[in-house]
Amino acid sequence: MAERPKARPRAPGPSDIVAELAAAGFDNARQIARGAAGVVYRCRETALGRNVAIKVLPTFGDDESRERFLREGYAMGGLSGHPNIVNILRVGVTAGGRPYIVMSYCAAGSLGLRVQREGPIAWPEAMRIGVKLCGALETAHLTGTLHRDIKPANVLVNDYGEPQLTDFGTAHVAGGYETASGLFSGTVDFLAPEVMTGDPATVETDVYSLGATLYALIAGNAACERRSGEDLLAQYTRIKSTRVPDLRPNGIPDAVCSAIEKAMRFDPAERPASAAEFGRELQESLRRNGLKPDSMAITAAGAGSGRIARPVPRPPRIAKPGPRIAGPESATSLMNALGDRTTSTPPHPPSRPPGRPQPGRAPAVSRGPNTSEPTQMIPEQTSVTDAIAPTSSADRVPDTPRGLATGAVAWPKPSKAKRSRATAALIAVAIVVAVLVLGSGVYVLLTHGKRHPQAAASQPSQASVKWQPITNARIARDAAATTQADGTIWIFGGIGSNHAVVANHEGYDPVIDSWKSGDDLPVPVQQAMAVTWQGNPIVLGGWRAAGAQKVASDQVWRVVNSHWVELPHLLQPRAAAAAAVVGDRIIVTGGVDANGALLNSTEIFDGNAWTLGTPIPTPRQMLAAASDGKLVYTVGGTNGNADLVAVEAYDPAAKTWTKLPDLPQPRSDLGVAIADRRLVAAGGQSAGQVLKSVAVFDLSTKTWDGLPDMGTARHGMAVDAVGKSIYAVGGSTAVGDDQVTATAEALQLPPRLAQPAAQWRSLPDAPTPRLMTAWTVLGDKIWIMGGLRDGVALQTVESYDPRTGAWQAQPPLPVPLHHAAAATYRNEVVVLGGASGDLTQASTKVFALRGGNWVELAGLSHARAAPAAAGGR
Numbered sequence: 001m002a003e004r005p006k007a008r009p010r011a012p013g014p015s016d017i018v019a020e021l022a023a024a025g026f027d028n029a030r031q032i033a034r035g036a037a038g039v040v041y042r043c044r045e046t047a048l049g050r051n052v053a054i055k056v057l058p059t060f061g062d063d064e065s066r067e068r069f070l071r072e073g074y075a076m077g078g079l080s081g082h083p084n085i086v087n088i089l090r091v092g093v094t095a096g097g098r099p100y101i102v103m104s105y106c107a108a109g110s111l112g113l114r115v116q117r118e119g120p121i122a123w124p125e126a127m128r129i130g131v132k133l134c135g136a137l138e139t140a141h142l143t144g145t146l147h148r149d150i151k152p153a154n155v156l157v158n159d160y161g162e163p164q165l166t167d168f169g170t171a172h173v174a175g176g177y178e179t180a181s182g183l184f185s186g187t188v189d190f191l192a193p194e195v196m197t198g199d200p201a202t203v204e205t206d207v208y209s210l211g212a213t214l215y216a217l218i219a220g221n222a223a224c225e226r227r228s229g230e231d232l233l234a235q236y237t238r239i240k241s242t243r244v245p246d247l248r249p250n251g252i253p254d255a256v257c258s259a260i261e262k263a264m265r266f267d268p269a270e271r272p273a274s275a276a277e278f279g280r281e282l283q284e285s286l287r288r289n290g291l292k293p294d295s296m297a298i299t300a301a302g303a304g305s306g307r308i309a310r311p312v313p314r315p316p317r318i319a320k321p322g323p324r325i326a327g328p329e330s331a332t333s334l335m336n337a338l339g340d341r342t343t344s345t346p347p348h349p350p351s352r353p354p355g356r357p358q359p360g361r362a363p364a365v366s367r368g369p370n371t372s373e374p375t376q377m378i379p380e381q382t383s384v385t386d387a388i389a390p391t392s393s394a395d396r397v398p399d400t401p402r403g404l405a406t407g408a409v410a411w412p413k414p415s416k417a418k419r420s421r422a423t424a425a426l427i428a429v430a431i432v433v434a435v436l437v438l439g440s441g442v443y444v445l446l447t448h449g450k451r452h453p454q455a456a457a458s459q460p461s462q463a464s465v466k467w468q469p470i471t472n473a474r475i476a477r478d479a480a481a482t483t484q485a486d487g488t489i490w491i492f493g494g495i496g497s498n499h500a501v502v503a504n505h506e507g508y509d510p511v512i513d514s515w516k517s518g519d520d521l522p523v524p525v526q527q528a529m530a531v532t533w534q535g536n537p538i539v540l541g542g543w544r545a546a547g548a549q550k551v552a553s554d555q556v557w558r559v560v561n562s563h564w565v566e567l568p569h570l571l572q573p574r575a576a577a578a579a580a581v582v583g584d585r586i587i588v589t590g591g592v593d594a595n596g597a598l599l600n601s602t603e604i605f606d607g608n609a610w611t612l613g614t615p616i617p618t619p620r621q622m623l624a625a626a627s628d629g630k631l632v633y634t635v636g637g638t639n640g641n642a643d644l645v646a647v648e649a650y651d652p653a654a655k656t657w658t659k660l661p662d663l664p665q666p667r668s669d670l671g672v673a674i675a676d677r678r679l680v681a682a683g684g685q686s687a688g689q690v691l692k693s694v695a696v697f698d699l700s701t702k703t704w705d706g707l708p709d710m711g712t713a714r715h716g717m718a719v720d721a722v723g724k725s726i727y728a729v730g731g732s733t734a735v736g737d738d739q740v741t742a743t744a745e746a747l748q749l750p751p752r753l754a755q756p757a758a759q760w761r762s763l764p765d766a767p768t769p770r771l772m773t774a775w776t777v778l779g780d781k782i783w784i785m786g787g788l789r790d791g792v793a794l795q796t797v798e799s800y801d802p803r804t805g806a807w808q809a810q811p812p813l814p815v816p817l818h819h820a821a822a823a824t825y826r827n828e829v830v831v832l833g834g835a836s837g838d839l840t841q842a843s844t845k846v847f848a849l850r851g852g853n854w855v856e857l858a859g860l861s862h863a864r865a866a867p868a869a870a871g872g873r
Contacts, residue, residue: 683728
């Protein structure tokens with residue numbers, strides 16, 4: 001008798017960190033983000049009954065590092081209360097020794113997520129966001145804090161729609177926690193070019209990053225995205241030799257483009273001298289276009305806290321040598337330049353450009369929260385760091401008069417120990433750069449998901465992009481389930497090359513172009529569904545093998561702490577269906593039951609139990625689904641007789657399905673993914689043929705278009721997105737499961753065109769001038785009834801058809817009326833109340849336009865003038 005498989009151990013209880021946060025007074029911890037600097041959890045603070053975000057860093061190895069981290073958190077807490085900086089509510093260390101920072105929770109997410117879901121932001125809104133962020137950045141600079149990682153993903157939107165700068169995890173605070181990068185901190189696409197070569201971060205580097213962030217909000221993509229196969233050195237060369245891509249052809253005003261381009265100048269000396277100066281330029285760009293600018297909130301450092309900010313000296317800019325990257329000796333030149341920084345005495349700083357303060361003058365700042373003009377001097381006394389935790393004499397900067405650019409704070413000279421660590425790090429980086437130039441196949445900070453499609457100075461066309469091969473999967477299979485979690489594409493189960501159902505669980509990491517393995521599924525399945533829910537992969541339903549037969553499953557499995565745990569079962573067995581996540585809910589729809597019959601039911605899991613949702617209008621199997629965070633989009637499939645073109649969207653909040661434009665051609669067993677507000681449908685089967693074509697649906701314009709074909713025609717493959725790249729793995733290259741493959745490839749989506757701001761346009765004037773009318777919309781026409789002209793009430797009724805641009809006279813009202821209300825009810829125009837003369841003589845009458853004539857309906861219970869009304873079915 002065959003040995004039965006051993007039962008898999010169930011996952012342990014709450015993880016250590018969840019338990020530690022609960023012990024600290026924060027319940028229901030759920031991971032919402034993960035980065036190099038730590039993990040962010042959404043928790044419920046039990047003492048105050050509010051949701052908070054808690055950033056947890058790795059356990060520090062020594063007391064000194066812990067003290068530095070806590071000192072930094074305290075300094076950052078001094079910025080709390082600024083309307084455009086996320087509030088730091090608390091800093092502490094868990095019982096397990098993990099430092100954490102408690103912040104306000106912003107449910108709306110980041111601007112980066114908004115651009116990813118909705119596309120570019122209109123330039124007026126982006127400029128207003130920029131003005132507010134300039135105020136936040138200037139305030140941080142005045143406290144002696146550089147952010148060093150400004151990007152759309154680090155700008156959250158609070159419950160009142162205000163942008164708030166967050167994630168100061170890589171910030172430079174005198175005496176604060178020291179980053180471990182050794183060379184620079186920040187995200188490369190938004191990083192100032194001088195920082196790439198080892199220059200210290202300055203006020204101007206933060207200004208550059210903010211300018212790059214505003215560019216990305218308007219364009220929908222970073223100005224200097226890394227291209228496929230491009231190393232750091234090549235990216236630096238490209239940034240140095242090319243201009244910021246021009247947004248003017250896309251309808252963005254010249255003043256807006258000029259302000260952003262100035263902030264992103266290659267030479268720091270040519271950028272605005274401070275965040276406040278940049279903010280004033282953004283305000284002026286709004287004024288020049290007839291828009292009222294927002295105010296910058298610039299608060300004096302430490303106001304009200306008893307702490308006084310003192311300017312400390314900025315390291316002088318090192319005179320840059322000639323072109324250090326062009327030519328065959330570029331690597332040596334760059335190594336020499338990096339090495340010289342740590343061994344030679346810096347030359348005298350270059351003369352300041354006109355308008356910049358001379359040394360010896362302290363910066364003036366405003367104590368008022370809503371202004372951009374500095375009004376009061378901050379005395380030079382103890383620094384923020386000294387006020388929190390006095391530094392040793394060895395690290396103290398001599399207290400001599402020093403100056404800096406307006407609104408900027410310079411940075412203290414590092415201690416000998418710090419310099420030695422920086423020297424070693426820079427030498428190591430120089431060696432890496434040399435290897436990059438002299439060798440091949442070595443990638444540093446390279447992701448396959450970051451492929452810049454064309455020259456930086458132009459917008460590429462879709463014809464310029466193509467699918468690129470990536471490392472093939474470890475096993476060949478099709479009919480697998482797939483989902484993306486934390487930037488890794490996970491693939492589960494499927495049918496292997498021997499026609500057997502497999503339980504393999506593998507993940508592809510685009511950052512390193514490498515595969516990794518996870519625990520096998522507890523039960524091998526094929527044609528299952530997979531989603532990422534609350535940060536964990538979930539596998540649902542599918543066909544499992546029972547001897548020579550296949551049996552539909554209702555089981556739901558979740559990966560927790562690298563182990564599988566079982567969730568409540570589906571309401572019925574289901575395979576070849578589609579699943580996606582909206583908010584905290586899992587939505588599963590379509591597919592077939594245990595008998596192979598099509599299902600039209602929709603099931604929804606809220607974290608506790610499964611319930612039925614609205615049935616899908618087109619029952620089908622082997623369909624695909626993806627979510628933009630608000631809707632679930634179901635695409636293609638088959639009814640068993642024919643492949644389908646159906647595309648339908650489900651809104652779980654409204655519990656409604658909406659039909660969308662059909663696929664350009666029928667497809668089933670396809671793969672779909674959403675990236676950059678575009679739904680990509682790849683491969684599949686159509687009328688007995690395996691497809692390699694790819695279609696893309698713009699979620700904003702609701703139109704289909706084409707993308708380059710995949711390199712390999714296939715169906716049943718794993719498809720998902722990371723950033724703006726689409727990945728296709730495995731599948732079968734022939735009808736059926738006979739020719740399964742391990743081939744993997746990726747496509748970097750071409751950038752979306754920047755969308756001009758909406759503008760008012762002129763329409764044909766109405767035939768009758770009047771005011772105080774009643775109006776409603778019926779049959780795609782705007783109806784206007786009654787009103788006043790020269791103090792006389794009117795019976796006139798006119799309609800406007802936006803499609804033809806024509807006004808048309810309609811049957812006049814039975815009596816003259818002004819200050820009446822109108823609504824559309826049961827496909828009729830209804831007019832209610834109003835007055836024929838003085839407003840004190842209001843009417844109770846109600847009229848409906850029926851069959852070309854006005855009919856009086858039952859009157860109102862109370863006479864009303866200037867009421868409001870709305871209709872329905």
